[in-house]
Amino acid sequence: xxxxxxxxxxxxxxxxxxxxxxxxxxxxxxxxxxxxxxxxxxxxxxxxxxxxxxxxxxxxxxxxxxxxxxxxxxxxxxxxxxxxxxxxxxxxxxxxxxxxxxxxxxxxxxxxxxxxxxxxxxxxxxxxxxxxxxxxxxxxxxxxxxxxxxxxxxxxxxxxxxxxxxxxxxxxxxxxxxxxxxxxxxxxxxxxxxxxxxxxxxxxxxxxxxxxxxxxxxxxxxxxxxxxxxxxxxxxxxxxxxxxxxxxxxxxxxxxxxxx
Numbered sequence: 001x002x003x004x005x006x007x008x009x010x011x012x013x014x015x016x017x018x019x020x021x022x023x024x025x026x027x028x029x030x031x032x033x034x035x036x037x038x039x040x041x042x043x044x045x046x047x048x049x050x051x052x053x054x055x056x057x058x059x060x061x062x063x064x065x066x067x068x069x070x071x072x073x074x075x076x077x078x079x080x081x082x083x084x085x086x087x088x089x090x091x092x093x094x095x096x097x098x099x100x101x102x103x104x105x106x107x108x109x110x111x112x113x114x115x116x117x118x119x120x121x122x123x124x125x126x127x128x129x130x131x132x133x134x135x136x137x138x139x140x141x142x143x144x145x146x147x148x149x150x151x152x153x154x155x156x157x158x159x160x161x162x163x164x165x166x167x168x169x170x171x172x173x174x175x176x177x178x179x180x181x182x183x184x185x186x187x188x189x190x191x192x193x194x195x196x197x198x199x200x201x202x203x204x205x206x207x208x209x210x211x212x213x214x215x216x217x218x219x220x221x222x223x224x225x226x227x228x229x230x231x232x233x234x235x236x237x238x239x240x241x242x243x244x245x246x247x248x249x250x251x252x253x254x255x256x257x258x259x260x
Contacts, residue, residue: 212238212240
């Protein structure tokens, strides 16, 4: 039996609806992760309350942006009489370097309307995540083994996503080149960063602009139910990405785009 007081308080603080089924899915996910962690290095954080705060609620801070954007979009729905069709469509999100499934799986559990792609370069992690997806009965979610710089050049992935998210993967200048090519014009790249990332964010501005992005805002917050400070960088994709990006040969990591 799990004590979910902290989890529920965090969900309420983030204004995220929940029910027993969603909580049960998280419990099953936790059990699978801890069991797999015995034979595979998925995470160093394994105590339940630590997972709740440092993995789940941290991941779900996506809601700080998503719920506002969704509310704004619904308020702008226009009728055919006004010259614009009202067409409902799926929201697509890709989690790049997803690791043990953060933030993508918690986002999918609590926002099932979002189509999610989990991308990771280690096949063992993808095999585990596919098992999680199957056991939890999650729909419209894909687990893909591959490198971001390769998949973002495929037509079915390039500039096809409303949101690209990434957490604890790389410095922002490098990460931007790996992630922004997946985002459609008008969409958002949302990298999760620590409190001390101001210098890293500043050095990434050249790369973000070169890739067609613009920093809309930097959201400073604490993970709900904790005093752990975080930053969410809100990068709006304002122009199509040049076909020369991302560069191959590991260049995004080895030689990030920095201003001269």
